[in-house]
Amino acid sequence: MSTNIQSSPAVKMSFPVGMFTNSYLFGQSAKNFMLAAGFFFGITVIRYLFRANKRSxxxxxxxxxxxxxxxxxxxxxxxxxxxxxxxxxxxxxxxxxxxxxxxxxxxxxxxxxxxxxxxxxxxxxxxxxxxxxxxxxxxxxxxxxxxxxxxxxxxxxxxxxxxxxxxxxxxxxxxxxxxxxxxxxxxxxxxxxxxxxxxxxxxxxxxxxxxxxxxxxxxxxxxxxxx
Ligand SMILES: [Zn+2]
Ligand SMILES: [Zn+2]
The missing domain is CATH 3.30.428.10 (HIT-like)
Known part of the structure; x- marks a missing residue:
C-alpha cells in the first residue's frame, strides 16, 4: 500500500509554519532577531500597562x-x-x-x-x-x-x-x-x-x-x- 505524503493536507498545512520555524527562507540570525524583537515588544507592553506612576x-x-x-x-x-x-x-x-x-x-x-x-x-x-x-x-x-x-x-x-x-x-x-x-x-x-x-x-x-x-x-x- 502506498500513501502519497506530498499531497496529504497535514503536510501542506505545516508548510508556511515551517518557513518561520526552520531556517529555510530566513537565516538563523533573522529568526533570532524576530524572537528577540517580539520578546522586547511584549515586555514594553507589559511595562506600559503596569507602570507605577502614570503622569497626569x-x-x-x-x-x-x-x-x-x-x-x-x-x-x-x-x-x-x-x-x-x-x-x-x-x-x-x-x-x-x-x-x-x-x-x-x-x-x-x-x-x-x-x-x-x-x-x-x-x-x-x-x-x-x-x-x-x-x-x-x-x-x-x-x-x-x-x-x-x-x-x-x-x-x-x-x-x-x-x-x-x-x-x-x-x-x-x-x-x-x-x-x-x-x-x-x-x-x-x-x-x-x-x-x-x-x-x-x-x-x-x-x-x-x-x-x-x-x-x-x-x-x-x-x-x-x-x-
Ligand atoms: Zn481628590
Ligand atoms: Zn471607578
Missing part, C-alpha cells in the same frame, strides 16, 4: 489646587455623599450602576491610585475600614430592599460571601484620579462587565491589596531588624 495634570499642581479640581475632593468638601460619611471615608451610590448594587467608598485623603498608597499601618487601617464600611452598607441596603421578598417566602434572608465584590482600578485603568473602592452586589448587568471587573488585569480585589500591604509592612520590619 494633577502631578503638576500644588495640593490646594488638586483639591479644587478633583471631583471626589469636591464631593467630600460639599458633603454631597448620600450614604455614609465620617472623619476618614465617605460612601455614595454610583451614578451608573453596573451591578445589582454599586457603591463607591472614597477616603477623604487625596490618594491617586493603588500604586501610590504608602505601605504603612495607617493605610492598612484605612483599607480595612473601607472594606468594613462597604460590607455594612451593602448588607444594610440588601436587607432593606428585599424585606418584602423575605415576608413572602419562608427562607431566611442572608448576605453571603461571594455575593459581593470589592476592589480598585489598577493604576493604568483609573477613571477618577482619587482612590475609590467599587463595591458591587452581584450579579453584574452583563457578562462583559463581569469579565472586565473581575479580571485581575484591570481590577484589584481589596483582599489582595490588604494582603500585599501586610507583606510589604512585614518586609520593612524584617529589614529594620537586620540592620
Amino acid at each position: 495634570e494633577f502631578d503638576y499642581y500644588p495640593h490646594d489646587k488638586v483639591i479644587e479640581i478633583c471631583k471626589f475632593c469636591q464631593i467630600i468638601k460639599d458633603q454631597q455623599c448620600n450614604l455614609y460619611n465620617d472623619e476618614d471615608v465617605m460612601a455614595f451610590s454610583d451614578g451608573g450602576p453596573l451591578a445589582k448594587q454599586h457603591l463607591l467608598i472614597v477616603p477623604h485623603k487625596h490618594i491617586r491610585h493603588i500604586n501610590t498608597i504608602e505601605s504603612t499601618p495607617e493605610s492598612l487601617a484605612l483599607l480595612k475600614k473601607m472594606q468594613k464600611v462597604a460590607l455594612d452598607l451593602l448588607k444594610q441596603i440588601h436587607l432593606k430592599e428585599f424585606e418584602k421578598q423575605q415576608a413572602l417566602s419562608d427562607k431566611p434572608l442572608e448576605f453571603k460571601e461571594g455575593q459581593y465584590l470589592l476592589g480598585f482600578h489598577r493604576s493604568f485603568a483609573i477613571s477618577v484620579d482619587h482612590l475609590h473602592m467599587h463595591a458591587f452586589e452581584l450579579p453584574f448587568k452583563s457578562t462583559f462587565i463581569y469579565w472586565r471587573k473581575t479580571c485581575w488585569i484591570f481590577f484589584m480585589k481589596i483582599e489582595d491589596l490588604i494582603s500585599y500591604i501586610e507583606k510589604q509592612i512585614e518586609r520593612q520590619l524584617q529589614r529594620k531588624v537586620t540592620f
Whole structure:
C-alpha cells in the first residue's frame, strides 16, 4: 500500500509554519532577531500597562489646587455623599450602576491610585475600614430592599460571601484620579462587565491589596531588624 505524503493536507498545512520555524527562507540570525524583537515588544507592553506612576495634570499642581479640581475632593468638601460619611471615608451610590448594587467608598485623603498608597499601618487601617464600611452598607441596603421578598417566602434572608465584590482600578485603568473602592452586589448587568471587573488585569480585589500591604509592612520590619 502506498500513501502519497506530498499531497496529504497535514503536510501542506505545516508548510508556511515551517518557513518561520526552520531556517529555510530566513537565516538563523533573522529568526533570532524576530524572537528577540517580539520578546522586547511584549515586555514594553507589559511595562506600559503596569507602570507605577502614570503622569497626569494633577502631578503638576500644588495640593490646594488638586483639591479644587478633583471631583471626589469636591464631593467630600460639599458633603454631597448620600450614604455614609465620617472623619476618614465617605460612601455614595454610583451614578451608573453596573451591578445589582454599586457603591463607591472614597477616603477623604487625596490618594491617586493603588500604586501610590504608602505601605504603612495607617493605610492598612484605612483599607480595612473601607472594606468594613462597604460590607455594612451593602448588607444594610440588601436587607432593606428585599424585606418584602423575605415576608413572602419562608427562607431566611442572608448576605453571603461571594455575593459581593470589592476592589480598585489598577493604576493604568483609573477613571477618577482619587482612590475609590467599587463595591458591587452581584450579579453584574452583563457578562462583559463581569469579565472586565473581575479580571485581575484591570481590577484589584481589596483582599489582595490588604494582603500585599501586610507583606510589604512585614518586609520593612524584617529589614529594620537586620540592620
Ligand atoms: Zn481628590
Ligand atoms: Zn471607578
